[in-house]
Amino acid sequence: MTEKRHTFWRDVVKYRTMLIMISPAVLLVLLFSYVPMAGIVIAFKQFKYTGGVFGSPWVGLDNFKFFFQSGDAWRVTRNTALYNIGFLVLGNLLQIAAAVLLFEVGGKWFRKIIQSALFLPYFISWVVVGSIAYNFFSYDVGAINNVLASLGMERIDIYNTPAYWPYILVFFHTWKLLGYGTVMYLAAITSIDTEMYEAAEMDGANVFQRIMKVTVPNLTPTFIILALLAVGNIFRGDFGSRLSRRRKRSARTIR
Structure with a gap:
């Protein structure tokens, strides 16, 4: 397990330039594709503007x-x-x-x-x-x-x-x-x-x-x-x- 962990960090250091280049794209995908998925709970709520998505009551x-x-x-x-x-x-x-x-x-x-x-x-x-x-x-x-x-x-x-x-x-x-x-x-x-x-x-x-x-x-x-x-x-x-x-x-x- 320790060897795999060391290998992982060596790869991170070795390919740090490519990881830095790809990080903006990964960040955009996380922000605009995965984070909004939390809003799926609205399908199980009676949405009210005063309470918002997470403050509205559950209706199953x-x-x-x-x-x-x-x-x-x-x-x-x-x-x-x-x-x-x-x-x-x-x-x-x-x-x-x-x-x-x-x-x-x-x-x-x-x-x-x-x-x-x-x-x-x-x-x-x-x-x-x-x-x-x-x-x-x-x-x-x-x-x-x-x-x-x-x-x-x-x-x-x-x-x-x-x-x-x-x-x-x-x-x-x-x-x-x-x-x-x-x-x-x-x-x-x-x-x-x-x-x-x-x-x-x-x-x-x-x-x-x-x-x-x-x-x-x-x-x-x-x-x-x-x-x-x-x-x-x-x-x-x-x-x-x-x-x-x-x-x-x-x-x-x-x-």
Whole structure:
């Protein structure tokens, strides 16, 4: 046991430079990924603003009972799964298509400009994205309704109509993450051995055939990794707002 302890500290001293370099990343993961996990206790409490997360009274499994008895459990779970499946399928298809087009298009500066333009929305906050959606689809001040009004057409209440929101959510989510995924797939494409493209070209394959026979199969590992990472987002659906509204309605009915 003593020898193992001495070996451990010798390794710490030996690799101290690398440990110092990695320590900020470890610290960020601990602060933003592990420390917030303590907030999971809120699922077993009746949250009150005056008491906070840890000062609110315990209710055990009452919140889960309310969720499954509310009648929204199946609908909320289904919508969350369907939204994320749409994000995953459509997002990855467009990201692969954009990466392939950027790789095939000639012109180094043109490629960099398009890549930067695609990647820019990734850094925009979701709050800003919500403001953009409001300014596009609002009934009174939305850009689309202003155009319709200027053309003598009737305004459409897009923003307050639930039927439009599945398409709006999928569009903005895909638009925001398009650049990030494109960069990932583009990096994977550039790592493909150029001899494979040269061999395909010598065999008479055209551009489309090279893409389907060489590029796409080599992107499969990257697609699987990104898909697995995206599956975790299915469990990040926000059920709170809908359930809180329903709980308030139930409380008013009881009173």
